[in-house]
Amino acid sequence: MARKKLRHTYINNPLKRKTTFKKRKNGFLKKVDEITTLSDIRACAIIYTLDEPEPKVWPSNQGLESVISRFRGVSELAQSKRMLCQENLLKRNIMKAQGKLMNEIKKKEIGLFMCQYFASWNNLDNANIIDQNDITLLANKKLEITKKNEILQVQEVTPAIENGGETMTEGEQTLVANVDAMPNLNWSNDNIDDGDGDGIDVKIGRC
Amino acid sequence: MARKKLRHTYINNPLKRKTTFKKRKNGFLKKVDEITTLSDIRACAIIYTLDEPEPKVWPSNQGLESVISRFRGVSELAQSKRMLCQENLLKRNIMKAQGKLMNEIKKKEIGLFMCQYFASWNNLDNANIIDQNDITLLANKKLEITKKNEILQVQEVTPAIENGGETMTEGEQTLVANVDAMPNLNWSNDNIDDGDGDGIDVKIGRC
DNA sequence: ACAAGCCATATTTGGAAGTC
DNA sequence: GACTTCCAAATATGGCTTGT
Numbered sequence: 369m370a371r372k373k374l375r376h377t378y379i380n381n382p383l384k385r386k387t388t389f390k391k392r393k394n395g396f397l398k399k400v401d402e403i404t405t406l407s408d409i410r411a412c413a414i415i416y417t418l419d420e421p422e423p424k425v426w427p428s429n430q431g432l433e434s435v436i437s438r439f440r441g442v443s444e445l446a447q448s449k450r451m452l453c454q455e456n457l458l459k460r461n462i463m464k465a466q467g468k469l470m471n472e473i474k475k476k477e478i479g480l481f482m483c484q485y486f487a488s489w490n491n492l493d494n495a496n497i498i499d500q501n502d503i504t505l506l507a508n509k510k511l512e513i514t515k516k517n518e519i520l521q522v523q524e525v526t527p528a529i530e531n532g533g534e535t536m537t538e539g540e541q542t543l544v545a546n547v548d549a550m551p552n553l554n555w556s557n558d559n560i561d562d563g564d565g566d567g568i569d570v571k572i573g574r575c
Numbered sequence: 576m577a578r579k580k581l582r583h584t585y586i587n588n589p590l591k592r593k594t595t596f597k598k599r600k601n602g603f604l605k606k607v608d609e610i611t612t613l614s615d616i617r618a619c620a621i622i623y624t625l626d627e628p629e630p631k632v633w634p635s636n637q638g639l640e641s642v643i644s645r646f647r648g649v650s651e652l653a654q655s656k657r658m659l660c661q662e663n664l665l666k667r668n669i670m671k672a673q674g675k676l677m678n679e680i681k682k683k684e685i686g687l688f689m690c691q692y693f694a695s696w697n698n699l700d701n702a703n704i705i706d707q708n709d710i711t712l713l714a715n716k717k718l719e720i721t722k723k724n725e726i727l728q729v730q731e732v733t734p735a736i737e738n739g740g741e742t743m744t745e746g747e748q749t750l751v752a753n754v755d756a757m758p759n760l761n762w763s764n765d766n767i768d769d770g771d772g773d774g775i776d777v778k779i780g781r782c
Numbered sequence: 783a784c785a786a787g788c789c790a791t792a793t794t795t796g797g798a799a800g801t802c
Numbered sequence: 803g804a805c806t807t808c809c810a811a812a813t814a815t816g817g818c819t820t821g822t
Contacts, residue, residue: 578816
């Protein structure tokens with residue numbers, strides 16, 4: 369914002385939009401960096417654009433990647449990125465031909481990427497204190513729930529596990545309970561359109 | 576900032592830190608909002624604090640929640656939040672007693688929350704075009720991989736699927752390939768400490 | 783302790799101009 | 803076109819004060 373009050377709308381001019389985005393993206397990442405540094409905030413940002421083959425992530429592309437590399441010995445994320453890159457090239461072509469459909473694919477892909485990202489991120493922490501069982505449990509739960517949905521479809525079960533403030537005092541147990549308590553965050557396959565959806569994706573902010 | 580150049584470091588004074596964070600958090604969310612509106616960017620932010628029982632998410636807490644509510648009929652997210660709230664109260668107590676351990680639990684929980692959140696988010700999109708199979712696949716893959724790791728432990732397989740720019744032309748197929756190509760983004764249980772880890776969490780910035 | 787508001791200053795960022 | 807640099811208008815936000 370400068371020299372002209374910003375009209376808070378979508379910028380139609382592609383070039384201008386791109387330029388603005390680039391500038392703001394930087395500002396945004398910087399912001400994340402600041403807020404993080406200043407207050408122990410744990411934040412994660414992922415900028416995902418079709419234009420740029422590489423999804424931009426934060427903590428500093430390098431930052432995270434180095435951690436991951438250290439973690440796995442090889443940077444699979446990089447591989448993943450490369451793959452996504454190729455995927456994107458492919459998808460761009462598809463897009464030219466299919467247009468709108470692309471958006472849907474993109475959304476889906478981004479969701480997957482995000483989920484995957486956070487999942488792996490999650491594993492960067494001290495997995496020894498609370499082992500990966502919680503994650504496995506989560507995955508299990510999802511499969512289970514998915515299945516349940518397929519079969520029961522409508523059964524609004526909502527067990528409403530209200531054991532939140534019980535007597536658990538051990539980390540893992542708490543987490544397990546946590547996972548168990550969320551069967552309602554299920555995987556219905558209803559169809560809802562949340563609006564537009566086009567080319568870029570910042571995984572930070574507010575998603 | 577203002578009146579004083581910001582020293583880019585952790586703010587030790589708890590009160591000041593909290594205040595600053597609050598201000599900046601707003602600015603940050605606003606930023607996300609802007610960048611999103613201006614350029615079709617899809618962004619997501621999750622602020623997660625132990626102090627505030629409710630994890631703050633974006634698109635507009637309401638925004639997303641309304642979508643989810645509409646989607647499921649009942650706001651399970653709200654339930655989840657309430658649950659997390661109780662969890663947090665519990666955890667705060669634990670923290671007082673166990674200190675550092677809490678951080679680990681928190682990290683883990685955040686990861687789970689994120690993953691879960693994005694997963695559900697993912698499902699908000701037009702699940703009809705690409706059904707939930709990809710998600711199920713992902714979950715499956717994870718379980719599978721986890722298992723594999725448990726058994727083979729060291730086998731640095733790295734299939735390095737280089738079929739990115741092949742001949743796929745159908746959305747779902749592409750995604751499946753996508754998922755299949757990421758077995759290396761595995762679930763090792765090695766142990767790595769990524770640094771501090773304390774009370775707040777913006778799912779945008781850093782961990 | 784917070785929350786809200788004010789204010790002066792620190793930052794951010796549209797736009798234009800110049801280069802590659 | 804894409805990037806860089808400059809510059810000024812537009813914002814963001816420390817630090818303070820006042821009210822609960």
